[in-house]
Amino acid sequence: MEIDRIYNSKNKIIMRIKRFKPALLLVILLLMLNTTGIAQKDLPTDKKATKETLNLYHNLKRIAQKSYLFGHQDATAYGIGWKEIENKSDVKDVTGEFPGLYGWDLSGIELKSPKNIDGVVFNNTRKLVQQAYQRGGVNTFSWHCPSPFGYEKGAWDVTKGTVKSILPGGVNHEKYKQWLDNVAGFFFSLKDEHNQLIPILFRPYHELTGNWFWWGSSACTPEEFKAIWKFTVQYLRDVKQLHSLLYVYNTAGEFNNNEEYLERYPGDDYVDVLSFDSYQFNDPSKDDGFIRAVDAKLTILDKLAKEKNKIEAIAETGYEAIPYPEWWTKTLAAAIGKHPISYVLIWRNAGFVESMKKMHYYVPFKGQVSEKDFIRFSKMERTLFEKGAKTEKLYQVK
Secondary structure: OEEEEEEEEOOEEEEEEEEOOHHHHHHHHHHHHHHHHHHHHOOOOOOOOOHHHHHHHHHHHHHOOOOEEEEEEOOOOEEOOEEOOOOOOHHHHHHOOOEOEEEEEOOOHHHOOOEOOOOOEHHHHHHHHHHHHHOOOEEEEEEOOOOOOOOOOHHHOOOOOHHHHHOOOOOOHHHHHHHHHHHHHHHHOOEOOOOOEOOEEEEEOOOOOOOOOOOOOOOOOHHHHHHHHHHHHHHHHHHOOOOOEEEEEEEOOOOOOHHHHHOOOOOHHHOOEEEEEEEOOOOOOOOOHHHHHHHHHHHHHHHHHHHHOOEEEEEEEEOOOOOOOOHHHHHHHHHHOOOOOOEEEEOOOOEEEOOOOEEEOOOOOOOOOOHHHHHHHHOOOOEEEHHHHHHHOOOOOO
């Protein structure tokens, strides 16, 4: 058989054939159709996702079979004893390289504030996102969205009816659309040196099963939550035509089975990543409860992610002040084990927080008690920091 040319245009296969055997041709056609079907099936929530976003989606799935990205919130914005210093990071100071994943927060952008909730200037965030992308790293955004009623507690206000108020027909719906316009405007401004949009893992309404945010389990019904999630995705994707986002569904750690995890799940067409947040509070040298709890929850996500063809992740974790010297290798790495997650994000290094009257940090700095173990953790086979992420070429076809 001689085939001069085979190509696919708008899902129509055009072939020029000079000589062929019918049976062999049938086999080839079936193989081609099957391959096309698989490719069409394995797409993110946004079927018009940019090339780089689509490649990131596939590569995050690919790396999970052997490794995972290590991330840190506000990694290059500030740290212990410093703020806004070019090319600095507590992670880099200790390990010699930046993290592979960078966490940021949008809170403030909805009101066009120059700074976010943690005091990071949005113009600086934009630059840091671009730098992370140039290094081959991945950027993820949470959104501690303030109360649309303007209540002082902000995201932590738990007034019932708040979610309902921003749904279509609600008293705050038009305000919410304006907020999403501002969110979209910021994401549209995140471009690389070739003026291409930088892919973002977007984690709105995080810890959704907790009872401490206005979108949480105590403040809205599952139906209301599903409705606002769907509206948010549809508005950003279909109305604003923003095609650089992968959407991260994120619960708190209080779930014990599939049903509890999926109670507020908006559907496979609106989610790209399945994740949860879980923090260490007890003494890991005396109690392995954290390891057992994370392992149990990841076991649930392993099955769900496989069934739903989703990416799996721990979107937020940590042990404040890391007083246990071997927490990284003996606790965190042990909890993750061989579970096929794509990334894990550690919370921020805020330093001394006046309102808390204590030091608030989750990654070691020079001289911190877990420094040496963190270096060992960074060299483990499964962990990907800056160099590992760059090697994986996450925005290219592999």
